Amino acid sequence: MNSLDDKKPSIFNFYFFVGLTLIIASIIEVLLNDFFLSRLTLPLTLMTLVYWNVATPRSIGFFWTMLSGFILDIFLGYLLGIHVVIFLLTSYFSQRYFHRFRALFRLQQSLIVAVIVFIYQIYFILISNNFSLSITFELLILTIISSLFWPIIYGALRYLRIKLTYGQ
Amino acid sequence: MFGGEHKQTDIAQSAIFTTGSMRASRFYPAILFTLFVMYGDYSFDLSSKIRMFSSFIFSPFAQVEFLAKDSFNTFDSYFSSQKKLSEEIIMLRNQIRDLENQNLALQNVKTSLNELEDLFNLKKSFQERKIFLGKVTDFKKFPKELVLVETRTNNITKDMVAFNAFGLIGVIDELLNNSIKIKPLHDASIKVPAKNSRTLENVIIVGTGKPKTFQIEEFKKNGDIKKGDEIISSGLGDRFPEGFLLGRVTEIKENDQSNFLLVKVENTFDFSFGSTILFTEP
Numbered sequence A: 001m002n003s004l005d006d007k008k009p010s011i012f013n014f015y016f017f018v019g020l021t022l023i024i025a026s027i028i029e030v031l032l033n034d035f036f037l038s039r040l041t042l043p044l045t046l047m048t049l050v051y052w053n054v055a056t057p058r059s060i061g062f063f064w065t066m067l068s069g070f071i072l073d074i075f076l077g078y079l080l081g082i083h084v085v086i087f088l089l090t091s092y093f094s095q096r097y098f099h100r101f102r103a104l105f106r107l108q109q110s111l112i113v114a115v116i117v118f119i120y121q122i123y124f125i126l127i128s129n130n131f132s133l134s135i136t137f138e139l140l141i142l143t144i145i146s147s148l149f150w151p152i153i154y155g156a157l158r159y160l161r162i163k164l165t166y167g168q
Numbered sequence B: 001m002f003g004g005e006h007k008q009t010d011i012a013q014s015a016i017f018t019t020g021s022m023r024a025s026r027f028y029p030a031i032l033f034t035l036f037v038m039y040g041d042y043s044f045d046l047s048s049k050i051r052m053f054s055s056f057i058f059s060p061f062a063q064v065e066f067l068a069k070d071s072f073n074t075f076d077s078y079f080s081s082q083k084k085l086s087e088e089i090i091m092l093r094n095q096i097r098d099l100e101n102q103n104l105a106l107q108n109v110k111t112s113l114n115e116l117e118d119l120f121n122l123k124k125s126f127q128e129r130k131i132f133l134g135k136v137t138d139f140k141k142f143p144k145e146l147v148l149v150e151t152r153t154n155n156i157t158k159d160m161v162a163f164n165a166f167g168l169i170g171v172i173d174e175l176l177n178n179s180i181k182i183k184p185l186h187d188a189s190i191k192v193p194a195k196n197s198r199t200l201e202n203v204i205i206v207g208t209g210k211p212k213t214f215q216i217e218e219f220k221k222n223g224d225i226k227k228g229d230e231i232i233s234s235g236l237g238d239r240f241p242e243g244f245l246l247g248r249v250t251e252i253k254e255n256d257q258s259n260f261l262l263v264k265v266e267n268t269f270d271f272s273f274g275s276t277i278l279f280t281e282p
Helices: A011-036 A044-055 A063-076 A082-096 A098-102 A106-128 A133-166 B003-015 B024-044 B046-078 B081-124
Strands: B131-140 B146-150 B161-164 B167-176 B179-184 B191-196 B202-207 B213-220 B230-233 B245-254 B260-266 B276-280
Touching (some): A011 A063, A063 B024, A063 B046, A082 A106, A082 B024, B213 B245
Antiparallel strands (some): B146 B179, B167 B179, B202 B213, B213 B260, B245 B260
16 A cells, blocks of 8 residues: 555655746736736736745745746836745745644635735835826725635645645 | 534634744845845846846747747638639739839939939030039938038039039038038028029028028118019129029018118028039039
8 A cells, every 4th residue: 555655756846846836827927917918917926825835834945936026027027026025025924824824714815815915916006106096996806806816726736736745 | 514614713723823934034045135136136227138038038939829820821721712812912912012113213213314404404504614413422400401412523622512403502511532511502601692683683692591591681671672583693702603593582571670671582492302413613
């Protein structure tokens, strides 16, 4: 009988898989931004990052966080490091409080993610100094959409993680 | 039914005061590095260089969509009668384009020939004077209006005047190696001795700085002048040849404060017209 530990992939495989999902999320985010031409974007990378930091806090360092942040900075036209700073802060707090986050119901998690996304979007509104009624509306809509997306992202990444880890 | 929820609540109760092993000391180097990169980008605009490099690297991928579309269209139309029709249309379009180009070339030749004809008709007025031709290479409007002309002769001197197909248009401003700068006649610094062809009264016309516009200098109030009078060069002073039309009187204004009339002379000579310039001695 095979134990679950026998099927565990090497830490390198897992580490690169995490990086790959973050890079794919960044690319999708850039494409969505190009497609909708909105000032704010659906923060798929941020939500993916939150998931990995909460699910496997010991396997994910800061390298992929920084790389995905730099990718977004380059392709969305921000000063290099703008996304990275907020991603690092999110990673730090997610890794610090992952026990509490994991213990919450999915609905509560969605609310927490909505708050994170709200702060994230406010950060970009402050940086671009772009206050208006329309952007407030955009901000609220994106926050609600992001919180609705969280269970989907959570489920998809959890499925992939289990597949990769246990092959089931 | 609520078993799952009770379990979840138990876990939450035990986890609520737990923190992960993440320490801020691990976080500081990454944030410092990021701030360093931000500063580098702010100071040296690193991101635009990276963006240019990445757009160069990924440019083939951007073409994939067009390539796929073209391939599909080619494949789709290959077995259809549309292919023959579209090929015929392309061929006819090419023929039309060639004919348009030929037409344009012929029009240019016609314009050049008309211009040369006008210039050589002008030559008859120069009697025994030597004339030289030059090719217009450039026209400048700023900071001052100039025509640059290329010539192959070294016999052109600074006292010569320049004609185009319309007539007398300027004087030589500067002689350079194989090229000449021509200043327009309407330049404010130029004064031309002239006469009224109706009354034969000598006058001096000065440029106003505006194209095709001159003024008669100090024309007395009791002088005989009418709108429409032809003003021609008088040849006095040996600076400009005699008998060439300079313009017609278009406006006469009287000023109570002055003993002179303000007489405006205009012509239709386009200083920047044509491709050939004729030079002659006054």
